[in-house]
Amino acid sequence: MRTTIIRTEHVAVSYDTVNGWTVLEVDGEVDVRTHCGIREAVIALLSEGHRHFVLDLCFVPFIDSMCLGAVVAITKRIREHEGSLRIACSSARMIKVFELGGLGKAYEFYNSPQEATYQAPPLDGLAHWPGPHD
Structure with a gap:
């Protein structure tokens, strides 16, 4: 059941x-x-016990550098809770913004939230962030 925050x-x-x-x-x-x-x-959800996140940006028409900064801040918080983060976004333009910001290899990108959630979260979470995932 989807909950609006x-x-x-x-x-x-x-x-x-x-x-x-x-x-x-x-x-x-x-x-x-x-x-x-x-x-x-995200901070509120972490305090409720959520640890593994998919940030679904499929309905986001525009991001700027503030978004990239927010994603990094969110990632750091999730990492503190030994969690995971994947980004769902099928827009090549959006992924290009991450690449131009130097974050293209720091995240796992998926075409849809369904693809991102297909496998259960990894045990090591963001232990190796910001390096690329193997």
């Missing part, structure tokens, strides 16, 4: 749990107005 005129954030993953679906632009709310949503 944030709903503003600029962005909506909801989550669902699938195969041990907390799928955080972001719908809207992730920029200077919205990135803090997304980070706070």
Whole structure:
């Protein structure tokens, strides 16, 4: 069952749990107005015991450098809780932003949340982040 965490005129954030993953679906632009709310949503979910996340950016038409900074901050928090993070996004343009920001090899990208949650979370989580995954 999908639960809405944030709903503003600029962005909506909801989550669902699938195969041990907390799928955080972001719908809207992730920029200077919205990135803090997304980070706070992850922190709240971590405090509730969620550890393994899929950040679903499939409905995000635009990200800026603030989004990249928020993703790194989120990753650090998840790592502190020995969790995992995967990014669902089928947009080559979006992945290019991560690459230009020097983060292309630091994350696992999947075409959809279904693909990202197909296998249960790994035991080692983000232990080797920010290096590439083998």
